[in-house]
Amino acid sequence: MADHLDVLIVGAGISGISMAAHLKMMCPTRSFAIIERRAQIGGTWDLFRYPGVRSDSDMHTLGFRFEPWKHEDAIADGPAILEYLNRTADERGITEHIRFETTVVSADWHSDEALWHVTLEDAQGWRTETTHFLFFASGYYDYDKPHEADIPGLADFGGTVVHPQFWPQDLDYTGKRVVVIGSGATAVTIVPTMTDKAAHVTMLQRTPTWMAAGPRQDRIGKVLRRWLPESWAYWLTRQKNIRLRDYFFKLSRRDPEKLAKKLREMLRHDLGPAYSAEHFEPPYDPWKQRLCLVPDGDLFKALRSGKADVVTDHVAGFDAGGVKLASGKYLPADIVVTATGLRLVLAGKVAVSIDGKKVEWPEHYYYRGTMFSNVPNLAVTFGYLNASWTLRADNNSEFVARVLNEMEAENATVVIPLLAPEDEPEVVEPFDYTSGYLHRAKPLMPKSAAELPWRLNHDYLADVKDFRQRPVADGVLRFTNPGDPALSAALPQSPVARTEEPA
Known part of the structure; x- marks a missing residue:
């Protein structure tokens, strides 16, 4: 019998490290690997090397909830953030699971096997591996091509x-x-x-x-660290900063003037x-x-x-x-x-398909900001626009770990947010912002509804409450196996010919 990975994580930046850490903490028997196209971890913080590169969020919220930020600067430069990410990965036994200088080219879901067939490229060429669950931690912008602003002359x-x-x-x-x-x-x-x-x-x-x-x-935060245990001081500073930013953002909507x-x-x-x-x-x-x-x-x-x-x-x-x-x-x-902006992409430009049929992301809805309607065994992190990226990364990673544990408890090999056409909610704008890079990306984005669970929410505190109160098995997320009629109805009916290596 083939040796399949339980989870394949695409990207070894903040989101990928968070997912790996949660697997270690919550699903210790699950096998996983992280595929990273660059030569070291860090994602954004390894890519950008311009003078003064730094966080634009405080590190008590850009840091992981499970790993205190110890540096004296709350607004940190790129090298300090890279050191934090490397230390976290090393101390938690994550680094050994990373395959560097390897690119995920395509991923095709095989319904009859309940497996993703993932095509990889490295220095040795093409190869295909299989995994039960695919997690995209590849960020939200194109590492190869920034936004080409029309600058005349x-x-x-x-x-x-x-x-x-x-x-x-x-x-x-x-x-x-x-x-x-x-x-x-x-x-x-x-x-x-x-x-x-x-x-x-x-x-x-x-x-x-x-x-x-x-x-x-x-x-x-410095005063709290002087008088309290490190973990307490970090938690309290984190909560203060989350709520302060939440207050100002909500004030901007309630009373912008x-x-x-x-x-x-x-x-x-x-x-x-x-x-x-x-x-x-x-x-x-x-x-x-x-x-x-x-x-x-x-x-x-x-x-x-x-x-x-x-x-x-x-x-x-x-x-x-x-x-x-x-x-x-x-x-x-x-x-x-x-400095004219970024070019957004979804799922790291990987060609994703189900039974040979290309997944068109705008045809699907976000599910709890983590998964997508009628797409099996796949999750992603797309960070908050009004708060630190890591807040959503940690939320999503913990939720996926809970989903994996529920799959094991129910003896299921497939998990899918089922949404019948007649039940589709009204589509609303996914972003309440005027930023150019977001408007340019709208044709690429999945649908978002007005309410959870089909909404890409940008309210961290509301998401935390939802993840705590709404059960994993919420009646929408279906835990099943190949042959389930409801699963067959949700997936493409006529598989097209597959090729393991893209043309």
């Missing part, structure tokens, strides 16, 4: 053009004039960091972004004479796009010092020496950084 620029996703480690910007195009978290990070050596740095934005200064170190007024007051205080509504007051309400955190106000300090400035305008073109603006102004530049 960029090819005419005579200097160096850099995208943060592919930052050259030998780039010397000492004494250079730098223009960073963009106003999101990446630009807000790069601009103050590059002022250490650059002659001048300009953040060029089409529209402003709501932003606010926050301390790099959590003062209350009140929050906007508070942010304006903070910006005027932090920027002083450098404040201008043109550059710092967006034409949308707070949290309609992600609120940018400015650790210790470093961007504001750089602007006050004159080492950096902000220009709100549109690019009209380039010449060899700089950027032409629609207003007629001109920005001389030696280096242009295109």
Whole structure:
């Protein structure tokens, strides 16, 4: 009899490590492997190497619920986060389960076997392995290709053009004039960091972004660590930060002008004479796009010092020496950084099929933010947009572990969220945000309903309550085996010819 993995995890970043840790804690007899296309763990935190790369969430919530964050900085840089992830994986015996420099190319569910046939590629070529359960922990954006913003005339620029996703480690910007195009978290990070050596740095934005200064170190957390056991201090600081962010997000929906007024007051205080509504007051309400955190106000300090400035305008073109603006102004530049956003993908660009028929994600509904309607033995993590990614990763991983245990208790080889066409709920917008990268991704996304369990929720506290109160066997999630008529009705009726290696 073939030797099948119980669980195959795609990706060794935050989500993959969380899933592996929960398997170790809750399903210790289950076999698993993590497939990682890169040479080391970390995902986002291994990919991005631009100056100052850091978290834009506090590490008491971006950290795992089961592994306290011990570093003194609550807003941490990339190397510190990588160290945390590596230590967690090593100490919990996860690293030995990771297969590095291996790519998951395709996955086809075989209904008659209740197995995923997964095609892998590594230095030795193609091979196919089988697994009972497939967990996508591959993030939500394309590692190979960022969003290609339409920047007119960029090819005419005579200097160096850099995208943060592919930052050259030998780039010397000492004494250079730098223009960073963009106003999101990446630009807000790069601009103050590059002022250490650059002659001048300009953040060029089409529209402003709501932003606010926050301390790099959590003062209350430090006091709690001084007087309480480490695990207690971490838990209390985590709960404080979860609820504080939840309060401000819900205030942005309940009374956006009140929050906007508070942010304006903070910006005027932090920027002083450098404040201008043109550059710092967006034409949308707070949290309609992600609120940018400015650790210790470093961007504001750089602007006050004159080492950096902000220009709100549109690019009209380039010449060899700089950027032409629609207003007629001109920005001389030696280096242009295109911090223009991410390109979203689902399931890591893996070709997923059921009995040879391609899975079209927009035809399926999210189920409890973890699985998909009428897709068997598969789960995914798509993090919160208004809170730390890890909060959903931990929720989903714990839920999947509970599902696996329920499968064992019921002697089931298949688990599937069943949804008949006549029972499909009304579709609602999956995101209550105006961010460009989310709107570009809408054609790729599964459906979302107004209510759980068919909703991709963005309320962590509501999700925690739901996971605690709603049983795993909730009457929607069906635990079964091949031959079940209900299962056959939900899956493709006419399998097409399969090939183990993509053409």
